[in-house]
Amino acid sequence: MSASGKKKRSVKKGRSRPAERATPAPKGAASPEPAGSGAMEGAPETSIHLESEDRPPPSAPWPRLLWTLSRHVVLCVSLTALLALGAIFVGVYLWARMPEGKTLPPEARAEAMALLAAARDQAEALPKGPRHPALKRKVRGPVFVRLHHKGQTPFEYRSASPVVIWDALVNAAEEFRRHEAIHFMPEAARKESRFKVDIALGRAPIITKPEVIFAISLVPGVDGLGVRVGKKTAYLEPDELLRRGLVTGYQPFKFVAEFKAGLHIGDANELLGRQLDMWEDGRFKKARRSYFRFRTDGFVEAPAREGKRAEPLPVYRGNTPPPPFDRQAVIQSCVEGGRYALRQLMPSEGTVSMRFAMKRGERIRLLTHPLMPGWVERAQNRRLALGQFKYIYYPITDNYEAAGYSLPRHAGTTYALALLYGKLKGRPGVSDAQVNEFKEGAQTAIKYLANMVEQGSCKNQEHDFVCVSAGRGTDLGSSALPLVAIMEYERQTGDAKYRDLGRRLANFLIFMQKRDGEFCHQYDVETRRRDCKEKMLYYSGEAAFALAIAYKFIKDTRYRDAVRRSLDYLTGENYWPLPMKFLFGEDHWTCIAAEEAWPHVKKAAYAQFCYEFARFQRRHQFASDDGFADYEGGYGITPFFPPHLTPAGSRTEAMVSAYDLSRHRGEPKGVIAAQIVRAFKYILRHQVRLENSYLYARPEETIGAIIKSPIKHEIRIDYVQHTVAAMVRALDLVPQGPEAKVAKVAKVAKAVAPRR
Amino acid sequence: MAQKILRTYGALDIAMACLYLFFFINVVPPYSPALRAGVAALALLMLSAGFLLLFLQRWGRILGLVVGYVLLGLTFLLVATLVASVAYLKGVYGAFGQGASYATFVGIAIVVPYFGLPGAFQLHRLYKREVREYFAR
Numbered sequence: 001m002s003a004s005g006k007k008k009r010s011v012k013k014g015r016s017r018p019a020e021r022a023t024p025a026p027k028g029a030a031s032p033e034p035a036g037s038g039a040m041e042g043a044p045e046t047s048i049h050l051e052s053e054d055r056p057p058p059s060a061p062w063p064r065l066l067w068t069l070s071r072h073v074v075l076c077v078s079l080t081a082l083l084a085l086g087a088i089f090v091g092v093y094l095w096a097r098m099p100e101g102k103t104l105p106p107e108a109r110a111e112a113m114a115l116l117a118a119a120r121d122q123a124e125a126l127p128k129g130p131r132h133p134a135l136k137r138k139v140r141g142p143v144f145v146r147l148h149h150k151g152q153t154p155f156e157y158r159s160a161s162p163v164v165i166w167d168a169l170v171n172a173a174e175e176f177r178r179h180e181a182i183h184f185m186p187e188a189a190r191k192e193s194r195f196k197v198d199i200a201l202g203r204a205p206i207i208t209k210p211e212v213i214f215a216i217s218l219v220p221g222v223d224g225l226g227v228r229v230g231k232k233t234a235y236l237e238p239d240e241l242l243r244r245g246l247v248t249g250y251q252p253f254k255f256v257a258e259f260k261a262g263l264h265i266g267d268a269n270e271l272l273g274r275q276l277d278m279w280e281d282g283r284f285k286k287a288r289r290s291y292f293r294f295r296t297d298g299f300v301e302a303p304a305r306e307g308k309r310a311e312p313l314p315v316y317r318g319n320t321p322p323p324p325f326d327r328q329a330v331i332q333s334c335v336e337g338g339r340y341a342l343r344q345l346m347p348s349e350g351t352v353s354m355r356f357a358m359k360r361g362e363r364i365r366l367l368t369h370p371l372m373p374g375w376v377e378r379a380q381n382r383r384l385a386l387g388q389f390k391y392i393y394y395p396i397t398d399n400y401e402a403a404g405y406s407l408p409r410h411a412g413t414t415y416a417l418a419l420l421y422g423k424l425k426g427r428p429g430v431s432d433a434q435v436n437e438f439k440e441g442a443q444t445a446i447k448y449l450a451n452m453v454e455q456g457s458c459k460n461q462e463h464d465f466v467c468v469s470a471g472r473g474t475d476l477g478s479s480a481l482p483l484v485a486i487m488e489y490e491r492q493t494g495d496a497k498y499r500d501l502g503r504r505l506a507n508f509l510i511f512m513q514k515r516d517g518e519f520c521h522q523y524d525v526e527t528r529r530r531d532c533k534e535k536m537l538y539y540s541g542e543a544a545f546a547l548a549i550a551y552k553f554i555k556d557t558r559y560r561d562a563v564r565r566s567l568d569y570l571t572g573e574n575y576w577p578l579p580m581k582f583l584f585g586e587d588h589w590t591c592i593a594a595e596e597a598w599p600h601v602k603k604a605a606y607a608q609f610c611y612e613f614a615r616f617q618r619r620h621q622f623a624s625d626d627g628f629a630d631y632e633g634g635y636g637i638t639p640f641f642p643p644h645l646t647p648a649g650s651r652t653e654a655m656v657s658a659y660d661l662s663r664h665r666g667e668p669k670g671v672i673a674a675q676i677v678r679a680f681k682y683i684l685r686h687q688v689r690l691e692n693s694y695l696y697a698r699p700e701e702t703i704g705a706i707i708k709s710p711i712k713h714e715i716r717i718d719y720v721q722h723t724v725a726a727m728v729r730a731l732d733l734v735p736q737g738p739e740a741k742v743a744k745v746a747k748v749a750k751a752v753a754p755r756r
Numbered sequence: 757m758a759q760k761i762l763r764t765y766g767a768l769d770i771a772m773a774c775l776y777l778f779f780f781i782n783v784v785p786p787y788s789p790a791l792r793a794g795v796a797a798l799a800l801l802m803l804s805a806g807f808l809l810l811f812l813q814r815w816g817r818i819l820g821l822v823v824g825y826v827l828l829g830l831t832f833l834l835v836a837t838l839v840a841s842v843a844y845l846k847g848v849y850g851a852f853g854q855g856a857s858y859a860t861f862v863g864i865a866i867v868v869p870y871f872g873l874p875g876a877f878q879l880h881r882l883y884k885r886e887v888r889e890y891f892a893r
Contacts, residue, residue, distance in 0.1 A: 093843040
């Protein structure tokens, strides 16, 4: 840097030092600035800096660095700020992170469980002393032991903290033997019951203000919540938070009651306060509380099968390890899913009991989780027609939601049953009797739709159409998906009994289509008018799919032309606004329709749309290296909201179609095939099995069900519909044999042809 | 030249004060009284500095410098809060998630140009020799 440059900088630095302005320049100062130089105007204030500049820099490295830094104020301040930010990051991270705990090896778990099982099943003395050294370990604790049976916990134990694991287990076993309720437990119930052990290994502090941060301060289903008040501590284990629905109870926006995520702070506080006997008198709210989260090493007793139990199963987020993933496992998963759907189907007219939770001054709630203290239960019977599904099931309380029945979802589930019949026929491990049950189920469910048409008043002679309606108004989806179900049933069974009904439903869809290819989404049955104002999710794609499948059987060219116009609209005009160039809507039905329409309606643009849609979805799919092993394959955007199972099904249905479309076009997309298989793994991991249903009231009745998300134990018929329909359509993409890897999928993808 | 700088930054302070007021009254009204008071105080300070600078008053420069430092400090505080939140959530969840990381960057990208840069530019210009000399006369 030139001398003048240096001086120029030193002028700036000297400006805020008036006291030093008069200091004369020493002898031997740097060569003076030429007369008239702008940089030397106001020379007195620069003198001190000239002096310091002339002083040779220190030779030692650290003083030299400081000397240099002192000449760059902005740089120094910026560096200090960055260092401070880094220190804040590291400090807060270390403060908040959960210390790693050492989990028990399988042999130690087995020994621990044998001790508890002996207390329950045998009269003789308990085994003495642990054989496995890991059980002699002292842990932060406490150790929790619960006996689960049909959604209840007749026995609960919590040890002191810290504690030696074996001592805690022995205490639990002895207390169990003394427990009154256990003496009256029938033999069958003892055999069905399952012990669960949670050993708290570590804890970490949490922030409680602002409330929204408190709500997301627990890893849902993995962390427990504790609070310390004075010398007393109360705990809610991860399972208890799950069972009571507390990890999905926070409502961040008061005006959006449907959106809930994170800890239900009010109910959690009430339960903790009651544990400490400080709730009723209000002392808990006034007390100084110190909250923390804790993580446990959890394992559950295996379910009894023919009187025998396997080794204890490790539990993570309320789930046990899935069966080995291969094609046969996916086939079995489809069968179980279908059987669950059949169990929800009404074989005749009947009633279903809905139970509600009530409390004075509070809004009545459906009983979806165990009653909170002070609430009472009331039941109400709902009438269901022949062929109707029990709409939503809450497995923890064994309760149903029958109100708000959705006809599109009914029809979608019927479609899935028809697919199960056709696609599983002749598959290894699937009996003819089983697939015939699916066929009969589909028939019964179609009968319900046919009866709705028969009894409804949505009939139009002029346009030769009928629609499915449950009152004065109806919507497009309520007729589009029934048409899909009817046509898929015909395709898979060859039974054309409902073709005429299908034809008239297709005519209704034609009537509802606008000139630009879009559909009107609502129809007033009484005034016979279309309502094109309100647009609803999914319906346009469903209608396009329905017409595409109808054309294959009915061969009315109006349907083919309508599909073309619809797909042109859905993949073109629908996406003209600039923001939509970066996003995709709920277009899974669009891709299913595009594939179904092939080869009668084919455009490269449809395939391109679906490939891009797949790419967009892939960006939201959790990968194995994201740090959330049990989320791998699910679709989500942050770990705060565990990925739901339904999108894993519905988006995968679209991915299957996108992949099939690529095969039709001779450009098979292996990357989509791998995406599909990852989603299958996610679905299989979370499907209800006897092993992972220890929190449920009727585990056997729930097998095969698909829950809403890993932490939301709610089962609506369409959760099963989408997942099963996706899996059964792409069975051949799943490699055969144990430990099938996604990497193998690309090879398999090249080898298989899509099956109809 | 100095007059131009002073008037420009006076006008900018008034405009930014109005922008902050609009944003915090209409777009994201704070529900904490303390935060409301803080926003009001900042806006008042900026308006005062703005008008005094506009009319080339000596106190305008001093208040303008205070505004610059306050904005820089506020930027640091907001970015530090964001960093602390990210660190906390990373501590809780282990991996933080790409989406949440992007959201944090968006947060920082909003804070820096709306608070940090105006403050930094204002300090830079008000410390210019022409400005100091203008008031030294």
